Amino acid sequence: MARVRSGRTVAHMVLATRLKTLREAAGMSRGEAATALGAHTATVRRIEQAETSLDEGQVHALLTAYGAGTAEIEAFLGQLAAANLPGWWHPWRSVMDSWQLDLMSVESAARIIRVWEPALVPALLRTPSYARAVDNVRRPDLPPEDKDRRTELLMERQKRLRHQNTSIWAIMSAAALRTSVGDEDVMAEQRQALRAAVERPDVTLQIHPLDGRCHPMTGMPTVTLYRVDVEEIPDTVVREGDLRGSAEVLNSLHAVSAYHLLMDHTCVIALHPDESKEALT
Known part of the structure; x- marks a missing residue:
């Protein structure tokens, strides 16, 4: 049963999905992404499924591993900062x-x-x-x-x-x-x-x-x-x-x-x- 995770906003879920898309476009497996991140494969899975918060440092490392340019990384991190703001509720x-x-x-x-x-x-x-x-x-x-x-x-x-x-x-x-x-x-x-x-x-x-x-x-x-x-x-x-x-x-x-x-x-x-x-x- 899939669930929307507590505390994850729509913006977080969109960004998490984009990270998965970028990894796949780069031809990298989750294991390879985890190696680049210096973490366990399960960590990448949880990031991509929006089961955990998106850490700026981890996101930067993943985007770099996927070959994203400086402008793309800055834009992504800017969207992440906005997503991390508290919801109106x-x-x-x-x-x-x-x-x-x-x-x-x-x-x-x-x-x-x-x-x-x-x-x-x-x-x-x-x-x-x-x-x-x-x-x-x-x-x-x-x-x-x-x-x-x-x-x-x-x-x-x-x-x-x-x-x-x-x-x-x-x-x-x-x-x-x-x-x-x-x-x-x-x-x-x-x-x-x-x-x-x-x-x-x-x-x-x-x-x-x-x-x-x-x-x-x-x-x-x-x-x-x-x-x-x-x-x-x-x-x-x-x-x-x-x-x-x-x-x-x-x-x-x-x-x-x-x-x-x-x-x-x-x-x-x-x-x-x-x-x-x-x-x-």
Whole structure:
């Protein structure tokens, strides 16, 4: 099972892949690269798979061994310095779930995000009050200040996705509209926010009716698919678990293709986006 490693950004993964490409273009094996680096072959493998941080000295040595010129090396190291800067989400890292730490850089570069939510309003379409009310129920272990920070993070995620024109395609059960989260004011505000969201060009919402027939995602937990328009970064699936803050993160071709197919079939069975708009009124 391939995973996006904690702390590795999209920029790190791109640079790591470029190092592998340069080694192969130079006709060198990992063993030969390791000899040039004065390290074990496993070290080169971990560097190329973004399983470890990219050290400037090691990168310089590898690029030199691969025959890179001075200008190319300087440009590469400049990109590495930029990649090493903390991500925008750094101030919230203490209240983030571990899988979010793994995936935030991918989300921040995503072109499209597809979501299946079985019982609640999808997180990326939640209001602050609704999001806080969900945490009050699902994360009673957290102190109030941590819940506030988590809500702040979610709102920042939503804002940044809008600014980068990421498309959100969500499928949710109509149960979300009938499940009371917070008080009546919270629910009224959330329904209004959904009505406004579906008018945006970057949001597609499909609702699966309560009396609808069984579909491929029936019984599944929340599932999110990320697609990034960067050749070196594979599509990624997050399947959230039952335990607090747990999730399975997958980016193997087999897993991603399987979930894409399940999502596609579920979309066919769910209400058309125009019918879903009517269901919100």
